[in-house]
Amino acid sequence: MTPQTTKKTTTQTKKERIAVIGLGKAGLPLASVIADSGFKVTGIDIDAERCRRINKGENPLGEEPGLDELIQKHGGKNLTTSTNYHDASHCTLFIVIVPLFLDKDNTPDFSAISAAFKGVAKVLKQNDTVVLETTVPPTTTETLVRNWLEEGSHLKLGDFHLAFSPERIMTGFSISRLREFPKVIGGVDEKSGRQAFRIYRQFIPNLKQVSxxxxxxxxxxxxxxxxxxxxxxxxxxxxxxxxxxxxxxxxxxxxxxxxxxxxxxxxxxxxxxxxxxxxxxxxxxxxxxxxxxxxxxxxxxxxxxxxxxxxxxxxxxxxxxxxxxxxxxxxxxxxxxxxxxxxxxxxxxxxxxxxxxxxxxxxxxxxxxxxxxxxxxxxxxxxxxxxxxxxxxxxxxxxxxxxxxxx
Ligand SMILES: NC(=O)c1ccc[n+]([C@@H]2O[C@H](COP(=O)([O-])OP(=O)(O)OC[C@H]3O[C@@H](n4cnc5c(N)ncnc54)[C@H](O)[C@@H]3O)[C@@H](O)[C@H]2O)c1
The missing domain is CATH 3.40.50.720 (NAD(P)-binding Rossmann-like Domain)
Incomplete structure (x- = not known):
């Protein structure tokens, strides 16, 4: 596979319906930037109050330059949110960005990620693409995530595509980072990598596909x-x-x-x-x-x-x-x-x-x-x-x- 880079957002038809799972400090700026690129975005979060405020066009997070404006513009319109995964069943790209904590022994605690993927699996369809953005130990996407999706959806990898693209924002600079900072994406197989790159390059201008x-x-x-x-x-x-x-x-x-x-x-x-x-x-x-x-x-x-x-x-x-x-x-x-x-x-x-x-x-x-x-x-x-x-x-x-x- 040849890694590729792109500098410009393409103007292809924005037909994909995109779900962003986890509307926190990392997920909400991402969902807002995707909505601002012309896509219809469904945000899913377990926090009902957070969802309600975003739907009203309010920023539920602290100060983040540029975020208030994007949510005012797209909240309840291009960016609608829900606590129910079934409200994202029409989406074809699912991006998961929920936290991964360490337990007392410094061992990763996958409970939030596993819950999110089990939710996605319930609504996953043939040809959908799933991308994890939460930073995880290497091999997580090809092992744990693939298993959660296959077991919950009764589909097999190949029926759906699976990739990883790490969020590289920094709070205080989230919007500008998404628009300027180099971001990488890689698939668990060749087709997944190509497919995820094709969609992502439409809202991430500085994107590089890795192997x-x-x-x-x-x-x-x-x-x-x-x-x-x-x-x-x-x-x-x-x-x-x-x-x-x-x-x-x-x-x-x-x-x-x-x-x-x-x-x-x-x-x-x-x-x-x-x-x-x-x-x-x-x-x-x-x-x-x-x-x-x-x-x-x-x-x-x-x-x-x-x-x-x-x-x-x-x-x-x-x-x-x-x-x-x-x-x-x-x-x-x-x-x-x-x-x-x-x-x-x-x-x-x-x-x-x-x-x-x-x-x-x-x-x-x-x-x-x-x-x-x-x-x-x-x-x-x-x-x-x-x-x-x-x-x-x-x-x-x-x-x-x-x-x-x-x-
Ligand atoms: N905040 C940053 O600066 C930053 C930077 C780079 C990468 N990241 C990555 O992003 C991940 C998330 O960080 P964050 O700062 O957005 O966390 P956060 O705590 O601000 O937000 C997490 C959101 O996920 C929601 N959530 C939890 N479990 C869920 C589930 N099962 N289904 C749906 N929603 C669920 C929470 O309600 C919350 O709104 C981090 O673990 C890290 O890997 C964060």
Whole structure:
């Protein structure tokens, strides 16, 4: 199969009826962009209130540039939504984008994906195409997804087409990413790949077909692994520099050039994606008893997650320098959201740092310019303006400020 690329949205007849299963932060922008490309889209979600609001032309999610306008324009018209899979029975392309979480043991929990595909299987017909977009461990589409669809529909692969195309949006940039960022798609067999590519290129302008669904799954996962390992390297070098009393930032600036790109250190890696994806490969290699294959990925995960211990130690040492009993020092962790300008806190490591300090019995507070004091309280933390704290941990500059007027 020859991979192909296309730069322009085609103007072929938009006859396909498209279903998008899962109308969350990733699925709703996708459904809206497809509707805006001239297709009739049926969105399916288990959240009835979300469906109701979209049908009224309201954006049920937080701020996402461009999304309000698209939903106002297409909600209840080109984009109609329902909780009932039978309302999508006329569709010929089914796109699934529901979450995949990790359990306590960092093993993927497929329950939402399996429920979604069992719903699709009930309405699947001859010649339909199904595409999974949720990031999954490589081989998921050709094994689990194929089985769910075949068992639930009594059709066989070949009667329907099956492909994988990873969602590559970033909240805050979802619409522009869908319209500009390169996206890949790969089929579980040759015909599926060709068919899925043919439809997708009508609403994804920068689309590349790759040789298989398995390759497309791997592409998305390794992107996250690359980021996680590089952040872990920066964090490790930062701790070493700290121990040697070397200014890491000075060293980093002088060391970086075309072939060396040392990242910035941090309290770890937050979000739904990067802290999750390396585990897919670690767990799969463990399952195959190839324990040595994913050692670096596992170590990077642990290094990043344990950075909060390093910072807690540093903060406590600073507290001990103040002329106050340790339990009376007001510590403020500034910045709970993990990406600048985007109100998301999932797996926020600053949040974990605040929790760790509070657990140690320290008088810990939190501040984030994107969160109200009430929202901070909802997370179980105490809100405080940084100017009222004795010590402020500023997540962007990663410095500890001592507000001397409080001493
Ligand atoms: N949010 C991002 O920035 C981002 C970026 C890239 C990729 N992704 C991928 O997208 C996936 C989904 O992420 P999200 O941010 O949209 O999650 P989300 O929690 O914002 O939304 C998920 C939606 O799926 C719905 N849902 C759950 N089970 C369902 C079912 N059985 N049938 C129908 N609907 C169901 C939920 O009600 C919810 O509306 C992630 O697991 C990830 O692989 C997300």
């Amino acid at each position: 298989s669904a398995r390759a497309a799954e791997f592409i998305k996962v390794i992107e996250g692994c690359y980021r996680d390992v590089n952040v872990a390297l920066a964090n490790e070098l930062f701790q070493i520099a700290d121990s040697l009393t070397i200014d890491f930032y000075e060293a980093r600036e002088a060391a970086n050039h075309k072939y060396c790109d040392i990242h910035l250190p941090s309290t770890g890696v937050g979000g739904h994606c990067i802290p999750v994806y390396p585990w897919f490969l670690v767990k799969e290699m463990e399952r195959r008893e190839k324990f040595s294959y994913a050692q670096l990925l596992r170590t990077a995960r642990v290094t990043n997650d344990e950075m909060i211990n390093f910072w807690a130690g540093k903060i406590i040492r600073e507290c001990l320098n103040l002329n106050k009993p340790l339990s009376k020092v007001k510590i403020c962790i500034k910045g709970l959201t993990y990406r600048k300008g985007v109100k998301e806190t999932y797996h926020s490591r600053n949040f974990a740092l605040a929790q760790l300090l509070a657990k140690k019995g320290l008088d810990t507070y939190a501040y984030d310019e994107l969160l109200t004091p009430k929202e901070i309280e909802k997370f179980g933390l105490k809100p405080l303006q940084p100017s009222k704290a004795d010590i402020v941990f500023d997540s962007f500059n990663l410095i500890i400020n001592t507000q001397t007027h409080h001493q």
